[in-house]
Amino acid sequence: MTDITISRRAALLGAGTIAAWAASPARALLSAAADAALPAGIEAILARMTLEEKAGQLQLNAAAWSGGIATGLNPPTTGGPSFEGQLADAVAGKLTGVFNGNGAVMARRMQQAVMRESRLKIPLLFAADVIHGHRTIFPVPVAEAASFDPDLAMRTARMAAYEAAAAGIDWTFFPMVDIARDQRWGRTMEGAGEDTLLGQMFATARVRGFQGKQLGDIDAVMACIKHFAAYGAAESGLDYNSVDLSERTLREVYLPPYKAGFDAGAMSGMASFNEINGVPATGNAWLMQQVLRDEWKFPGIIVSDYTGDEEMIAAGFAKDGKDAARLAFLAGVDMSMQSNLYALHLAELVREGAVPQATLDRSVRRVLMVKHRLGLFDDPFRRIDAKRETARSRTKAALALSREAAQKSIVLLRNDGDLLPLDPAQRIALIGPFASGQHDLNGPWVVYGDNNQAIDLATGVKAAGARTVSVTPGSGVEEPIAGGIDAAVAAARAADVVVLAIGESETMSGEAQSRTSITVPAPQMALAEAVAATGKPIVVLLKNGRGLALDGAVKAAPAIVVTWFLGSETGHAIADVLFGKVGPSGRLPLSFPHESGQEPYYYAHKATGRPAPDGPRQPYKAQWRTSPNAALYPFGHGLTYGKVGYAAANVPATLAWDGRIEVSATISNTGTRACEELVQLYIRDRVASITRPVRELKAFRRLALAPGASETVRFTLTRAQLEFLGGDLRPTVEPGTFDVWIAPSAQADGVHGTFELVR
Incomplete structure (x- = not known):
């Protein structure tokens, strides 16, 4: 670094601001360092700071x-400052920054x-x-994970960063990399599902997408790995609840996606709300220091x-606010939100x-280092440009x-019966609370997007060329509509095929x-049963942010499609698949159980x-009275419009200890x-010193046929792909017999x- 530059963009903000920045101690000290490493400049800034100013750099x-949506997404605090009051705090050095502005x-x-x-x-x-x-909304993260396409996740993150950075945003609180094996948990929709390997791949892709080539670029946004750690293992799927895990399960299942995100270069992480084995994260x-x-x-x-x-006070871990601050800070949490x-x-x-003051200085140093890496010491206004914000929005x-x-x-x-794809010449009855309307399209975790700008199902179906389309809500999401079922039945009878759009609202997930x-809420189930009684073929479109337990007419429908919360282009994308413009290619990143009571359920049990x-069924086996020990629709499941078969397995008999084999x-x-x-x-490792899951995903490949x-x-x-954590919690593997499947899902044959690993 030979000089600190001010961009033309910053110059347009006023000579007074430029003069103040040029004369500031921070710029002067960093400029004096010339080609020296930034830490010397940071140390010089630290030497000038009061304790209160140092604490301010650690307060977000x-x-x-902020907008109304941002306010609604976080619990309100009483006595919050006005904008002018917050501005005064920032000038006084009491804040490092703000979020969701x-x-x-x-x-x-x-x-x-x-x-x-x-x-x-x-x-x-x-x-x-x-x-x-940001302004353009993509599918919720668990839906995007259904693509099994990390490159797609990297591209959507890159586009989100491109939009967000233009609005002055330096830092996003994403990706969430929590493994979710209990579908009762609402935050399932924020992650990549139940599998550790898939979680690692999407964590890596999303970090690289947001952070780009280097953090200082004007279209780069710092990623934040959350929630550290094991938030997805909350007991009973209850948000904020306790987590009690063996260190083995923590390290083998839950921690790898966090490490993958940090290894990909994420420069921030977020502590989770939950406690782990009696200690709040x-x-x-x-967790914060040793690991x-x-x-x-x-x-x-x-x-x-x-x-x-x-919140450690209410949890019974801290005595009061001062004690909570001490405990969090000494544990390794650099910044308080x-x-x-x-x-x-x-x-x-x-x-x-x-x-210790040295501990305080260390955290402040980390914050200043991050600000430097983001380019803010070079140009504090590098990402702040109202014209660029507009130009980059929803391109x-x-x-x-x-x-x-x-x-x-x-x-x-x-x-069943190749009901899909539909013929645009068919008379189509769109029925259900999600058949039309600018609601529940974007998904639960959107701060800056607008459902009014998203494409709903009816609009997408009509734009795809469907000739005769009726639209009937039939019921609300969680409440019936007077006369709704009668109107829906009449619409179904007048149609060739029913497209039943049901499931969860945005407020039921997240x-x-x-x-x-x-399950699908009772009023919608009553609607589904009545429509099914007409005998017309039904295509069920599920809107959901988690795996669902399907029942009755919904479970029995000849065609069932998981459409999640898909974002800005919801209606167009669904219509593209319904009419065969593109074939369905997604696969479940989580298991759909037979019944809710199976949860937590996951394939790698x-x-x-x-x-x-x-x-x-046999007595005295690991099974439920009313359901098999299996999923209704397992991890990895998803059909196409082709007819796909698997044959001609080729698995060598042995794998040498330091060798490799090709299976096909x-x-x-x-x-x-x-x-x-x-x-x-x-x-599957059949016999090991630590029992192994019935199956573990090791790789996947997409074919165009x-x-x-x-x-x-x-x-x-x-051999490396066969390793597990041994009794000493170190990676190991033992000679023996391994099963291998090349299959369309975790439950399919x-x-x-089999092969033998030999030393």
């Missing part, structure tokens, strides 16, 4: 000037004030919840979740000797990507939306000493339509073989 609050205009006003009037002129950091899009020094810092060598910052430090506990207590804790390219992502996220669960019964048999199968499409098949590789085409798919296996 919700923007006082009102775009570039707000960011410019705050940054100008700090650059003109604050003592040290340290730039503010602007953060936001950009979870599955926000106050867990083993994250000592073992993984993470150099970035850790922020609490929204008032997470303060929203509670103000660090701003209120850290300086006093240092003066009392309860917190044609962004909307095209939203449509592509939505198409690839749709999962066809069932298609944070704080745990469900005890993951253990056999137990009394495994449930294939075939007829022939995949054929005997149908009349082209399709994309997701070929999945699973293994023309009608009548066949292709041989090959996978390579090495596909083709099967």
Whole structure:
């Protein structure tokens, strides 16, 4: 770094701001360092800071000037500051930045004030919840994971960063990488589902997408790995609830996606709300120091979740706010979100000797380092440009990507009699609470998007060329409509085919939306039963942010399609699949159980000493009275419009200890339509010193198959892919017999073989 530059964009913000920045201690000290490493400059800034200013660099609050959606997504706090009051706090050095603010205009006003009037002129950091899009909304993350396409996730994250950075946003609180094996948990929709390998791949892709080539680029946004750790393992699927896991399960199942995200270069992480084995994550020094810092060598910052430090009081872990601040900070949480506990207590804790000043300096240094990496010391206004914010919002390219992502996220669960794709000449009755209307399209975690700009189902179906379309709601989401079922039955009788759009609303999925019964709500089930009684063929379109337990007429429908919450291009994408413009290619990233009571359910379970048999039920086995020990629709399941078969397994008899083997199968499409098949590789270690799951996903490959085409798919296996954590929690593997499946899902036979690992 030879000089600190001010862009033309910043110059347009006013000579006074430029002069203030040019004369500021921060710029002067960094400029004096010339080609020296930034840490010397940071140390010089630290030497000038008061304890209160250092604490201020570790305090992040919700923007006082924010939109209504942002306000609704986080619990309100009493006595919050006005915008002018928050501006004064920023100038006084009491804030490091704000989150979920009102775009570039707000960011410019705050940054100008700090650059003109604050003592040290340290730039503010602007953060936001950009979870599955900024202005252009993409499918909810678990839906996008159904694509089994990490490159797609990287591209949507890159586009989200492109839009968000133009609005002044430096930092997003995403990706969420929690493994979700209990579908009652509402935040299932924010992650990549139940599988560890898939979770690792999507964590890596999303970090790389948001952060781009380097953090200092004007279209780069810092990623935040959350929620550290094991939030998805909350007991009973109840949000914020306790987590009690063995260290083995924590390290083998839940921690790998976090590490993958940090290894991909994420420079921030967020502590989870839950406790782990009796210790809240926000106050867990083993988690934050030993695992994250000592073992993984993470150099970035850790922020609490929204008032997470303060919540240790109610949890019975901290005595009061001061104690909570001490515990969180000493555990390794660098930054406090929203509670103000660090701003209120850290300086006093240092003066009392309860917190070493060196520890305080270390966290401030990390925050200043991140701001430097983001380019804010070079140009505090680099991402703040109202004109660019407008120009980058909802571009044609962004909307095209939203449509592509939505198409690839749709999962066809069932298609008896080849009911799909539909013929546009058919008389179609769109029935259900999601048949039309600008609601419940974007999904639960959207701060800046607008459902009024999204394409609903009816609009998409009509735009696709359907000639005769009726639209009848039939019922509300969780309440009946007077006369609704009668109107729906009449519409069904007048149609050739019914498209029944049912499922969850945006308010039934997401944070704080745990469900005890993951079924379609009763009023919609009554609607489905009445429509099914007409005898007309039914295509069920499920709107959902989790796996569902299907029943009755919904379960029996000849065609069932999982459409999740798909975002800006919802209607167009669904219509593209319904009419066969594109074939369905998504696969379930989570299991759909037979009944809610099976939860938590996941494919990679253990056999137990009394495994449930294939075939007829036997007494005293690991099974429920009313359901098999299996999923209704398993992880990895998804149909195409082709007719795909698996044959000709080739599995070598032995794998040498330091060798490799190639396993293969022939995949054929005997149908009349082209399709994309997701070929999945699973293994099982039959006998090990630590019992292993009945199957584990090790790889997958997508094939494009023309009608009548066949292709041989090959996978390579090495000893490293067979490793597990041994009794000492270190990676190991033992000689023995391994099963291998090349199959279309975690429950399908596909083709099967065995091999011996020999030393």
